[in-house]
Amino acid sequence: xxxxxxxxxxxxxxxxxxxxxxxxxxxxxxxxxxxxxxxxxxxxxxxxxxxxxxxxxxxxxxxxxxxxxxxxxxxxxxxxxxxxxxxxxxxxxxxxxxxxxxxxxxxxxxxxxxxxxxxxxxxxxxxxxxxxxxxxxxxxxxxxxxxxxxxxxxxxxxxxxxxxxxxxxxxxxxxxxxxxxxxxxxxxxxxxxxxxxxxxxxxxxxxxxxxxxxxxxxxxxxxxxxxxxxxxxxxxxx
Amino acid sequence: xxxxxxxxxxxxxxxxxxxxxxxxxxxxxxxxxxxxxxxxxxxxxxxxxxxxxxxxxxxxxxxxxxxxxxxxxxxxxxxxxxxxxxxxxxxxxxxxxxxxxxxxxxxxxxxxxxxxxxxxxxxxxxxxxxxxxxxxxxxxxxxxxxxxxxxxxxxxxxxxxxxxxxxxxxxxxxxxxxxxxxxxxxxxxxxxxxxxxxxxxxxxxxxxxxxxxxxxxxxxxxxxxxxxxx
Numbered sequence: 001x002x003x004x005x006x007x008x009x010x011x012x013x014x015x016x017x018x019x020x021x022x023x024x025x026x027x028x029x030x031x032x033x034x035x036x037x038x039x040x041x042x043x044x045x046x047x048x049x050x051x052x053x054x055x056x057x058x059x060x061x062x063x064x065x066x067x068x069x070x071x072x073x074x075x076x077x078x079x080x081x082x083x084x085x086x087x088x089x090x091x092x093x094x095x096x097x098x099x100x101x102x103x104x105x106x107x108x109x110x111x112x113x114x115x116x117x118x119x120x121x122x123x124x125x126x127x128x129x130x131x132x133x134x135x136x137x138x139x140x141x142x143x144x145x146x147x148x149x150x151x152x153x154x155x156x157x158x159x160x161x162x163x164x165x166x167x168x169x170x171x172x173x174x175x176x177x178x179x180x181x182x183x184x185x186x187x188x189x190x191x192x193x194x195x196x197x198x199x200x201x202x203x204x205x206x207x208x209x210x211x212x213x214x215x216x217x218x219x220x221x222x223x224x225x226x227x228x229x230x231x232x233x234x235x236x237x238x
Numbered sequence: 239x240x241x242x243x244x245x246x247x248x249x250x251x252x253x254x255x256x257x258x259x260x261x262x263x264x265x266x267x268x269x270x271x272x273x274x275x276x277x278x279x280x281x282x283x284x285x286x287x288x289x290x291x292x293x294x295x296x297x298x299x300x301x302x303x304x305x306x307x308x309x310x311x312x313x314x315x316x317x318x319x320x321x322x323x324x325x326x327x328x329x330x331x332x333x334x335x336x337x338x339x340x341x342x343x344x345x346x347x348x349x350x351x352x353x354x355x356x357x358x359x360x361x362x363x364x365x366x367x368x369x370x371x372x373x374x375x376x377x378x379x380x381x382x383x384x385x386x387x388x389x390x391x392x393x394x395x396x397x398x399x400x401x402x403x404x405x406x407x408x409x410x411x412x413x414x415x416x417x418x419x420x421x422x423x424x425x426x427x428x429x430x431x432x433x434x435x436x437x438x439x440x441x442x443x444x445x446x447x448x449x450x451x452x453x454x455x456x457x458x459x460x461x462x463x464x465x466x467x468x
Contacts (some may be wrong), residue, residue, distance in 0.1 A: 028299045031433040033397055097301045097399070097430035144394075209443055221443060222403065225435045227457050229394065232300055 010162040021114055022106045022134050025236040028089070028097040028115070032230050033142075034223040036176040037094040038069025038118040039126055043100065044134065051114040057199050058150040060167065062116070066126040066150035068165030068173055069118040084110055093120070093176055107135065115145070115233065121175035121219060123164075124153040125203045127231045140236050144229035154193040156186040156205060157217035172218070172234030174232040175200035179223040202228075247261040262416040263313065267353045270468035271380060271435060273361065275460040276344040281452040284373065284460065285315025286335035287363040289347050293356040294327030296377040302431050304398045306422070308362075312347040312372040312398035314411055314419025319386075330357055339367065348467070357381035366412030367453045370401040370426070371434045373460045392458035397428045403436055405447035415448045433457070443452075 010054035030037055042143075043051060051074055052062045061073035062191050075085045084107065094117070115129040135141060147157070153170060154191045159180050160171020170190035172180070188195040196204075208221030267458050269289065271291075277284050283415050288311070297320060306371050307319035331351040351357065356379075362374035375391045383389070402425040411419040438444040441451035 026388055031300055033399070033432045033435050081387040099301050147397055210445070221438045225438070227394070227433060227436050229433060229457070 001068040021108050022136070023106045023238040024113075024134070025101065025238065026104060027099055027101045027188075027234040028094065029232045029234075030094050030096055030230070031232055033096050034177055034179070035096060035122075035226055035230065036105070036119060036120045037090075037231070039071065039073055039092065040090060040094065040115060042070035042077040042086040042089065042104070042119040043066070043075075043083045043114045044080035045078055045081060045101055045112055045114065045199040046109050047112050047131065047133075048080070049081040049083060051078065051116045051133055052148070052200050053130060054148065054200050056106070058152050062150055062200065063124070063152040063167045065116055065166050066118055066124040067169075069088040069120070071116065074116060082109065093206070095176070119230070120145060121159070121172045121180050121224060122161055122206065123155045123157070123170075123172055126150060130232060131173070134235070135237055136149045136175060136209070138237050140151065140234060143213060143233045143235070145231040145233060146228045147203040147226060147230045149196065149201050151159070151196055151198045151200055154188050154190050154195055155204075156190050157196045157208065157219045158184050158186050158190075159218045172192065179220045181215075181218050181220065184209075185214075185216050187216050247336055252355055256315060267450040268346040268350050268468070269353050270284055270348055270350045271359070271383075271467060272346055272348050272465045272467045273359075273447060274344060274346040274465075275339060275361075277339045278461055279339050279341050279365070279455045279459050281341055281450075281461075282365040282367050282455050282459065284341050284363040285311075285338050285366055286317065287339065287345070287347070288317035288321050288332065288334050289349055289360060290321055290324040290332035290360045290382070291329045291351050291357050292324045292351065292360065293330065293354060295323075296358075297360045297396060298376050300396075300431055300433075301461040304400050304431055307373075308398055309370070309400040309422075310420045311362050311415060312364055312370040312399055313421065315366055316420065324360055328356065330354055335363070339363070348410045350468070351364070351446055353381070355381040359461065365455070366415040367393055367449060367460065368412070368434070369403045369405065370398040370436060371395045373400060376450070378464075380464060380466070385466055385468065387466050390463040391462045393460040393462060394457040395455060395459045397432055399428050400424055402426050403435075403451050405438070405439070407446060407448040410448055411460065414450075414453055429456065440456070457460040
């Protein structure tokens with residue numbers, strides 16, 4: 001009995017190293033000046049799974065997130081694969097230059113951290129982190145994130161308020177900044193979506209124009225452009 | 239109180255270690271950093287770069303409201319107020335570039351200081367053909383670098399958030415505009431520090447812009463090599 005107890009305590013002492021369970025403080029800052037993030041999905045998961053991957057076609061779950069900000073299917077898939085998720089830590093949109101904080105205690109095997117949220121106003125742009133290896137050494141780590149294009153919808157830059165968020169429906173579902181216009185002719189044709197690779201790739205950025213009631217784009221070139229990085233994640237491993 | 243006690247304890251430990259490493263009687267051996275910067279842009283001279291070491295407050299952070307000192311740097315290229323604020327916050331030494339670093343050009347600055355494990359490097363310069371874009375590093379720990387050790391960084395352009403990005407000749411102080419530098423009014427609207435979205439330029443449809451396509455930039459805008467040489 002005594003021997004068993006000793007063994008158990010030895011296993012307990014070793015387990016933090018072998019399983020890489022970690023207690024994390026996570027902060028996400030929107031680094032853009034005019035783009036809003038829809039409710040964020042943060043996931044800790046095994047190295048073998050992903051929320052999304054650059055160079056791979058977006059599935060229906062990524063499409064729903066990137067075109068409409070709906071992370072429900074991504075969350076379900078991550079949890080089904082043994083991952084842990086935090087949905088909507090900001091309690092709504094995360095506006096330009098604003099930050100949100102959350103905590104996560106990972107369980108054994110969930111050694112990677114990922115994040116995804118749609119960028120508004122875009123057709124199918126999203127901010128993403130794919131499988132960052134959670135360090136085992138305590139410390140503060142900073143990761144800068146890029147904007148991705150899901151490759152599922154043509155970047156028309158035309159508003160389609162309320163409707164454009166449904167997967168497969170062209171148009172931008174909303175602009176929380178209120179600076180988008182109307183009446184644009186479209187930066188590219190809505191269909192077919194052949195002006196870009198049909199895989200997740202680095203977003204080429206918004207074009208926009210200065211014509212609120214016409215031009216090619218409903219977006220404003222002075223408000224809706226961005227350069228990478230678009231977000232900063234700070235992780236404190238305790 | 240508890241925090242203070244822990245900090246004091248750590249400080250003593252660091253000092254002890256340094257004395258042991260130095261092997262001499264001086265508790266504060268001199269160290270020298272060489273900071274080499276390369277302007278990676280096509281058409282944005284960077285104002286004479288300030289490099290400063292301190293142990294106290296951070297000069298800026300993403301999502302924060304810019305101090306007036308940072309506003310002056312970002313709107314006019316005048317780093318003096320920023321240097322003074324860092325000197326007053328545990329300053330260990332500072333230096334300024336001799337002249338703007340032109341597109342494609344490089345400059346090296348050497349900075350000697352009394353060894354301090356808590357030393358943090360801050361670097362800042364304005365992209366002069368903009369309203370209030372700047373690049374730099376805020377509070378990078380350099381106190382633990384060994385002789386010969388190097389750090390490389392590729393820096394983004396930040397928007398100080400203090401002036402509207404109207405790109406007009408009247409508000410761009412660099413050679414492209416020749417207009418006003420610092421103005422205390424906060425005309426940006428958001429008034430928060432974030433990554434710059436880039437300039438639009440007249441060539442890309444902003445009719446009132448004095449800027450051309452040659453003034454456009456993408457990240458990174460400045461390459462930095464930090465070496466401890468002594």
